[in-house]
Amino acid sequence: MTKAEPTLGGGGVARRRDTGLGARLMRPRTGGLLVLAVVICLLPLFLQNNFQYDVAIKIGFNAIVVVGLNLLIGYAGQISLGHAGFLGLGAYFSAITVTKLGWPPVLSLVLAAAVVGLLAFVVARPVLRLKGHYLAMATLGLGIIISIVLNQEAQLTGGPDGMIVDPFSVFGFTFAKAWQWYWLVGGLLFVAVWLSLNIIDSPVGRALRAVHGSEVAAEVVGVDTTRYKVLVFVVSAVFASVVGSLEAHYIMFLSPNEASFFHSVELVIMVVLGGMASTFGAVVGAAILTALPQFLTFLEDYEHLIFGLILMLVMIFLPKGIVPSLAALLKRGGDR
Amino acid sequence: MLGEFMQYLFSGLTSGAIYALVGLGFALIYNASHVINFAQGEFVMLGGMSTVFLSAAGVPLPVAVLLAVAATAVVGLALEKLAVEQTKNASVVTLIIITIGASIVIRGAAQVIFDKQFHTLPAFTGDAPINVLGATITPQTLWVLGVTVAIVLVLQWFFNRTLWGKAILATSVNPLAAKLVGINTNLVLLISFGLSAALGAIAGVLITPITSTNFEVGIMLGLKGFSAAILGGLGSPFGAVAGGLILGIVEAFGAGYISSEYKDAMAFVIILLALFFMPSGLFGKRGTDRV
Amino acid sequence: MSLLQVSKLSKDFGGVRAIDDLSFDIGPGVIHSIIGPNGAGKTTLFNLITGVYVPSWGEIRFDGKPVTGKKPFELARMGMSRTFQNLQICHNMTALENVMVGRHLHLDGRLLPSLFRLPRIGRADRAAEDQCRELMAFVGLEKYWDWDADAMPYGALKRLEIARALAAEPRLLLLDEPAAGLNDSESREIDEVIKKVAARGVTVVLVEHDMKMVMEISDHILVLDYGRKLTEGTPQEVRQNPDVIAAYLGHAA
Numbered sequence: 001m002t003k004a005e006p007t008l009g010g011g012g013v014a015r016r017r018d019t020g021l022g023a024r025l026m027r028p029r030t031g032g033l034l035v036l037a038v039v040i041c042l043l044p045l046f047l048q049n050n051f052q053y054d055v056a057i058k059i060g061f062n063a064i065v066v067v068g069l070n071l072l073i074g075y076a077g078q079i080s081l082g083h084a085g086f087l088g089l090g091a092y093f094s095a096i097t098v099t100k101l102g103w104p105p106v107l108s109l110v111l112a113a114a115v116v117g118l119l120a121f122v123v124a125r126p127v128l129r130l131k132g133h134y135l136a137m138a139t140l141g142l143g144i145i146i147s148i149v150l151n152q153e154a155q156l157t158g159g160p161d162g163m164i165v166d167p168f169s170v171f172g173f174t175f176a177k178a179w180q181w182y183w184l185v186g187g188l189l190f191v192a193v194w195l196s197l198n199i200i201d202s203p204v205g206r207a208l209r210a211v212h213g214s215e216v217a218a219e220v221v222g223v224d225t226t227r228y229k230v231l232v233f234v235v236s237a238v239f240a241s242v243v244g245s246l247e248a249h250y251i252m253f254l255s256p257n258e259a260s261f262f263h264s265v266e267l268v269i270m271v272v273l274g275g276m277a278s279t280f281g282a283v284v285g286a287a288i289l290t291a292l293p294q295f296l297t298f299l300e301d302y303e304h305l306i307f308g309l310i311l312m313l314v315m316i317f318l319p320k321g322i323v324p325s326l327a328a329l330l331k332r333g334g335d336r
Numbered sequence: 337m338l339g340e341f342m343q344y345l346f347s348g349l350t351s352g353a354i355y356a357l358v359g360l361g362f363a364l365i366y367n368a369s370h371v372i373n374f375a376q377g378e379f380v381m382l383g384g385m386s387t388v389f390l391s392a393a394g395v396p397l398p399v400a401v402l403l404a405v406a407a408t409a410v411v412g413l414a415l416e417k418l419a420v421e422q423t424k425n426a427s428v429v430t431l432i433i434i435t436i437g438a439s440i441v442i443r444g445a446a447q448v449i450f451d452k453q454f455h456t457l458p459a460f461t462g463d464a465p466i467n468v469l470g471a472t473i474t475p476q477t478l479w480v481l482g483v484t485v486a487i488v489l490v491l492q493w494f495f496n497r498t499l500w501g502k503a504i505l506a507t508s509v510n511p512l513a514a515k516l517v518g519i520n521t522n523l524v525l526l527i528s529f530g531l532s533a534a535l536g537a538i539a540g541v542l543i544t545p546i547t548s549t550n551f552e553v554g555i556m557l558g559l560k561g562f563s564a565a566i567l568g569g570l571g572s573p574f575g576a577v578a579g580g581l582i583l584g585i586v587e588a589f590g591a592g593y594i595s596s597e598y599k600d601a602m603a604f605v606i607i608l609l610a611l612f613f614m615p616s617g618l619f620g621k622r623g624t625d626r627v
Numbered sequence: 628m629s630l631l632q633v634s635k636l637s638k639d640f641g642g643v644r645a646i647d648d649l650s651f652d653i654g655p656g657v658i659h660s661i662i663g664p665n666g667a668g669k670t671t672l673f674n675l676i677t678g679v680y681v682p683s684w685g686e687i688r689f690d691g692k693p694v695t696g697k698k699p700f701e702l703a704r705m706g707m708s709r710t711f712q713n714l715q716i717c718h719n720m721t722a723l724e725n726v727m728v729g730r731h732l733h734l735d736g737r738l739l740p741s742l743f744r745l746p747r748i749g750r751a752d753r754a755a756e757d758q759c760r761e762l763m764a765f766v767g768l769e770k771y772w773d774w775d776a777d778a779m780p781y782g783a784l785k786r787l788e789i790a791r792a793l794a795a796e797p798r799l800l801l802l803d804e805p806a807a808g809l810n811d812s813e814s815r816e817i818d819e820v821i822k823k824v825a826a827r828g829v830t831v832v833l834v835e836h837d838m839k840m841v842m843e844i845s846d847h848i849l850v851l852d853y854g855r856k857l858t859e860g861t862p863q864e865v866r867q868n869p870d871v872i873a874a875y876l877g878h879a880a
Contacts, residue, residue, distance in 0.1 A: 141604035202741035213717020222703035305444030311437035
């Protein structure tokens with residue numbers, strides 16, 4: 001077998017990985033984190049009012065959830081159509097314990113994450129035994145059950161009318177200004193991306209990707225695939241829970257919409273739109289999908305129609321998502 | 337006691353029949369393409385809403401129904417031709433997102449073309465209640481059940497006795513082999529979408545006099561139909577019908593005897609339990625993975 | 628003592644008996660082949676031994692310990708690894724990363740050290756990378772190491788499977804038709820690789836259709852037909868067995 005050029009598979013262009021110094025800077029770990037830090041630091045220079053800060057903060061919140069969800073969907077190849085459920089549970093746990101019971105917000109946030117993580121751990125085993133559409137159905141059902149419970153237990157959650165939530169304070173310091181939230185969320189996003197990149201570039205990350213690539217191949221070389229699926233499910237649920245807690249405090253209001261099926265779908269769309277198995281794609285997807293509706297509001301009644309059309313067109317023409325498609329395009333251009 | 341029981345049973349059968357029709361639509365499209373069409377519920381909404389607006393514009397009800405079903409079928413064909421067919425080799429998740437995008441588009445279009453109000457239709461043959469074993473049912477309930485039975489029988493005949501039905505079955509079992517023996521698999525795909533859309537529309541027309549309709553009713557109906565198809569075992573049309581009826585009945589009894597607030601949750605609790613114990617649905621293929 | 632003991636093993640698939648009351652032993656340190664006509668149950672047997680399928684009846688012992696019903700990853704921990712007839716390659720990874728998945732057992736697979744990327748994680752990964760590149764050279768894939776798996780030719784992927792299995796450092800390596808779909812010279816190269824693997828002290832069990840290869844490299848051959856043992860013995864014995872000629876070589880000749 002001494003063919004110089006590959007002929008099978010790949011469908012055309014053979015891709016090789018560059019290892020030069022310049023390419024190393026382009027690698028997600030170093031170059032990407034640098035770019036992200038620069039963007040987070042410079043963005044405030046362009047934010048002119050509270051509305052724009054608000055959009056930026058919401059992008060940050062969504063991006064953190066989606067970075068976590070991308071570990072599950074993009075890397076491990078396990079879909080979840082119910083992740084807003086975990087987000088909603090985290091949010092309500094914080095909202096109720098802080099606002100009604102007067103717990104310290106940070107404690108509530110951590111306990112919420114622990115409780116949601118535990119719940120995710122308990123359901124993960126039976127749920128992740130399922131594959132493909134059956135997995136989609138199970139996670140969807142789980143999310144909807146959570147959202148129905150949040151809607152119905154009105155004496156606790158305020159039901160469909162929602163509930164007012166106390167602001168977020170740490171040791172007497174209360175986050176009140178938009179810029180304070182901006183730096184909090186920006187910092188957390190940076191940490192989330194860093195953690196995600198760490199996982200991917202490690203034995204755990206390889207195990208997750210192998211689960212996606214070929215479960216049985218991973219098993220026969222000693223990867224306990226069930227354990228890793230459960231692990232990544234819990235991690236992504238914890239990411240969602242933490243964001244849920246913070247978001248409730250930030251908006252100071254919480255309604256069951258946070259846990260709705262549509263919100264779950266939005267999160268998955270962000271993963272796929274940005275590009276599966278691309279941490280920065282997840283951030284880009286979150287940014288676009290959070291900002292887009294803000295730009296479309298002038299369309300009023302036509303907003304959903306146009307939004308849906310854009311979504312369909314992007315997915316039809318860039319089925320691998322924006323970041324991987326652009327990266328492939330750049331690479332092809334570079335090879336010539 | 338018996339009256340109450342029968343009342344719940346009929347109520348469950350009625351919504352179960354609708355779930356069955358929606359689930360059938362999922363199964364048909366899944367069989368032909370392995371795509372889960374999350375816009376299936378929107379077909380139900382389109383059927384009901386179009387009929388409402390056509391008949392409000394003075395079109396006689398039977399004609400309005402035919403037109404609405406035909407128009408919805410055209411939307412189904414367009415979805416296949418303009419979106420699904422354009423995405424060869426897309427991953428399952430990408431396809432799911434595309435059909436979700438389509439559902440958003442259809443809902444968005446409906447709120448512009450129609451409106452955001454709730455609408456209803458007159459019952460097809462009056463409202464005079466019928467007493468069956470202590471339960472009071474409306475003639476419309478009989479319409480729902482009767483038409484569903486008729487559709488299932490017609491489909492049975494279609495798949496087992498006609499060339500086109502067999503071509504669709506062949507494509508679902510092995511698309512490549514079907515192509516090799518000369519079946520136009522693209523056309524099969526197109527027909528499946530058209531047929532599913534028509535089925536959805538019929539369900540929408542049937543249920544509107546009972547539950548009324550608006551531009552958002554497709555969301556929950558779609559999810560319940562998906563549940564029915566999954567419960568029955570994806571790709572089994574018979575399973576989808578059984579799954580739909582089971583869901584409808586469980587929901588009705590759950591709402592009646594346990595908690596009406598959690599009516600919508602019942603279906604999903606059942607499906608989770610079912611999937612935990614039978615990971616391929618009730619009638620799904622249960623093969624061992626070949627490696 | 629035998630490394631692998633299979634006793635009275637049976638597997639039913641909905642009324643069809645794929646493996647029927649099969650018993651045999653595999654001793655350490657040699658190359659064993661399992662042959663038989665199509666549908667004889669060779670791949671099913673592999674799937675049973677490696678835990679991919681659960682036997683309907685019978686017992687499997689590995690290293691003297693009962694392992695019936697154990698999961699593939701548990702068996703891998705005990706020192707068993709395999710390749711697949713229908714390639715099981717992770718197409719979302721590079722060739723090197725595929726092999727590195729094979730190192731999983733020898734690396735720290737816990738979440739927290741990876742999450743915070745402790746320095747030893749990076750160090751161990753770099754060492755694993757070197758080992759895996761050596762392994763790739765060992766199977767003749769040195770020039771493909773940085774390729775995406777989905778861009779690699781079929782013959783190279785067959786060897787990638789072997790490299791990945793070897794990365795786990797198994798004591799028992801099961802190869803399911805490693806030469807299927809390869810041309811003559813490619814098959815000879817695989818021959819060499821298998822001999823080198825055996826020379827390292829790894830026990831190799833081989834399912835193969837290429838009779839020339841089987842007869843040349845095997846120390847011991849087990850012949851299956853309709854899920855039952857037809858005979859077993861040295862290549863010489865098997866070649867002369869009239870049943871084998873009738874059932875198998877007869878068709879091939």
